[in-house]
Amino acid sequence: MKPKIFIDGEHGTTGLQIRTRMADRRDVELLSIPEAERRNAALREDLLNSADIAILCLPDDAAKEAVGMLSGNNKVRIIDTSTAHRVDPDWAYGFAEMDKAQPAKIRAARLVANPGCYPTGAIGLLRPLRAAGLLPAGYPVTVNAVSGYTGGGKQMIAQMEDxxxxxxxxxxxFLYGLPLKHKHVPEMTTHGLLNRAPLFSPSVGRFPQGMIVQVPLFAGDLGEDATLEKLHAALADHYAGQNIVTVVPLAESAAMPRVDAVELAGKDTMKLFVFGTPGGAHINLVALLDNLGKGASGAAVQNMDLMLSA
Ligand SMILES: NC(=O)C1=CN([C@@H]2O[C@H](COP(=O)(O)OP(=O)(O)OC[C@H]3O[C@@H](n4cnc5c(N)ncnc54)[C@H](OP(=O)(O)O)[C@@H]3O)[C@@H](O)[C@H]2O)C=CC1
Ligand SMILES: CC(=O)N[C@@H](CCC(=O)OP(=O)(O)O)C(=O)O
Structure with missing residues (x-):
């Protein structure tokens, strides 16, 4: 019997992209809800409880409601793409490359929280440096980012396109999140292994998909041994042996005139860069991804595949 997958929210931005990625899959059976019935709670509850894996592509409140519809049913495994469970210790954090132990945790988990798009970039840059002792625990981290407008879902797509x-x-x-209380900060802090919440300033550009996440650092305020080359080597070591997150060689990034926010649009990979001048006072860590690829739907399918391989 093929495993049954139900995407609750399949007609939304993230859900549609997961469906597209699954279109040619013959190894799973996709349970589907007609678009006109997408808010029919009784039908959703029935489909949720019929699935082997339910992928929630809903706003936070609706995701919590869907989890409630599955309470008492331990057979259904859940991947939640919302922010609702990303720092909940009962849920595995679905960023396979962030730690050597993470793929096994995701494979074994019943409950998997899919990471946010911005945190995928920020944690991808920060966590290996914290683990290697190159970024002091109390360093005042700032994260500046630009996202494609599909990051705001159907509502923002309509605002930008119509x-x-x-x-x-x-x-x-445009900049947004101006009160500096963005919902992604707790997740960046927890999984980035930070003692201090980062100052996060997001923005949106007039392109549908793509994302740049920047973490600028003062070299003199890092650990004594922390040079640009050492930061790069720690990231390169951490991400060796897989091809979803790659670290661009220093010689290559040093020759780049610009970073294009849409370079990875439509792809499920992420590129990391370490910019700066050797021996210089300033270092800029940069992550490049598609907000709907490794930042959402691509990661959800990757997590589903890990769970199916258990
Ligand atoms: N877009 C992105 O780049 C990313 C999104 N995410 C997360 O993914 C989740 C989905 O976001 P996104 O796809 O962008 O949002 P969309 O608004 O594009 O899609 C959400 C879907 O959920 C449906 N929905 C809303 N409320 C309910 C409800 N109570 N019951 C059933 N269906 C409901 C919507 O239906 P209706 O059309 O009727 O409103 C819509 O089809 C969110 O938690 C978001 O934060 C995560 C990472 C990146
Ligand atoms: C451009 C834009 O509005 N982006 C969204 C984040 C998209 C995302 O990662 O969604 P989650 O809510 O699941 O984390 C925002 O800032 O709220």
Whole structure:
């Protein structure tokens, strides 16, 4: 019998992209809800309870409600793409490359929280450096980022693409999250192994998919041994042996005139860079990904495959 997969929220932005990635899969059976019935709670509950793996592509409250619909049913495994369970110790954090032990944790887990798009970049850069002792625990980390507008789901897509929308946005690039209380900060802090919450300033650009996450550092405020070359070597060592997260060689990044936010649009990989001048005072760690690829739907399918390989 093929494992049954139900994507709750399959007609939304993240859900649709998971469905597209699964279109040619013959090893799983996709349970589907008609678009017009997508908010039919009784039908959702039935489908959720019929699945081997339920992938939740819903806002936080609806994701919590879906988990409630599965309470008492320990047979259904869950991947939640919302923010609701990402720092909950009962859930495995679905970022396989962040730690050598993580793939096994995801494979064995019943409950997997899919990472947020920005945290995938920030944790991807920070965690290996914290683990290697190159970034002091109390370092005042800042994270600056730009996302494609699909990161805001159906609502923001309509605001950016339809000038007749009453809340249309005409700006080519805007900052948001200005109170500096973004929902991704707890997850960056916990899984980035930080003692101090990072100052996170997100923005959106007029392109559908793509993302740049920057973590600028003052070299003199890092550990005594922390040079640009050592930071790069620690990242390269950490990500050796797999091809989803790659660390761009220093010689290659040193020759780059710019970083293009849409370079990885449509891909499920992430590239990490260490920019700066050897011996210089400043270092910029940069992650490049697709907010809907490794930042959401690509990661969800990767986690599903890990869980199916248990
Ligand atoms: N977009 C992205 O880049 C990323 C998104 N995520 C997360 O993925 C989740 C989904 O986001 P996204 O796909 O962008 O959002 P969308 O708004 O594009 O899609 C959400 C879907 O869920 C449906 N929905 C909303 N409330 C309910 C409910 N109570 N019962 C059943 N269905 C409901 C919506 O239906 P309706 O059309 O009726 O509103 C819609 O089809 C969110 O938690 C988001 O934070 C995570 C990483 C990246
Ligand atoms: C551009 C934009 O609005 N992005 C979303 C984050 C997208 C994402 O990662 O979703 P999660 O909520 O599942 O973490 C935001 O800032 O809220």
């Amino acid at each position: 000038p007749a929308n009453p809340d249309a946005i005409s700006s080519p690039h």
